[in-house]
Amino acid sequence: MATSSRNRTDESLVALRRxxxxxxxxxxxxxxxxxxxxxxxxxxxxxxxxxxxxxTPKMLSTRMGVTQATISALVDRLERNGFVTRVPSRTDxxxxxxxxTEAGLAAVESAPDALQLQYVRAFEQLADWEQAQLVxxxxxxxxxxxxxxxxxxxxxxxxxxxNDRSRRG
Numbered sequence: 001m002a003t004s005s006r007n008r009t010d011e012s013l014v015a016l017r018r019x020x021x022x023x024x025x026x027x028x029x030x031x032x033x034x035x036x037x038x039x040x041x042x043x044x045x046x047x048x049x050x051x052x053x054x055x056t057p058k059m060l061s062t063r064m065g066v067t068q069a070t071i072s073a074l075v076d077r078l079e080r081n082g083f084v085t086r087v088p089s090r091t092d093x094x095x096x097x098x099x100x101t102e103a104g105l106a107a108v109e110s111a112p113d114a115l116q117l118q119y120v121r122a123f124e125q126l127a128d129w130e131q132a133q134l135v136x137x138x139x140x141x142x143x144x145x146x147x148x149x150x151x152x153x154x155x156x157x158x159x160x161x162x163n164d165r166s167r168r169g
Contacts, residue, residue, distance in 0.1 A: 016141070026115040034111040035081065039064075043074050044083060044108050047100045054099035056089070083107055 046063055047055045061071040075098055078084045083104035089095040142148045
């Protein structure tokens with residue numbers, strides 16, 4: 001292997017490690033500041049978008065790209081910690097709505113900017129060709145790691161959100 005190729009290999013591994021480390025550090029910062037995981041924060045943000053009406057578990061699972069069982073586990077933990085409540089749906093007696101509490105609203109307000117929000121803001125400033133190139137490169141990296149078939153939601157988190165564990169939980 002040529003020296004320049006070895007250097008690029010090392011540089012790519014360092015860049016991957018930086019991404020993983022940034023995600024890990026954000027998770028810790030979020031857990032310390034608000035007692036939440038990134039997945040829990042995203043659920044709260046979705047529910048807070050319409051605090052009076054709340055959200056159905058089905059809507060949450062659709063928006064987050066995860067199963068309803070995953071949402072149920074996240075909502076269970078948020079409810080135990082007093083961030084949300086479940087109430088019977090006003091429109092369909094067979095369903096429940098997830099409503100954010102004052103503590104949940106306060107947690108959303110006090111949480112540091114989500115890492116994915118920082119990424120989205122910067123990504124959307126890129127030219128179309130740069131976005132396409134970056135997506136192609138990231139998809140290629142996922143393929144190199146045999147990770148292209150792993151079910152993932154658009155939440156930057158180190159741990160699998162189905163097995164979500166915050167510092168408080």
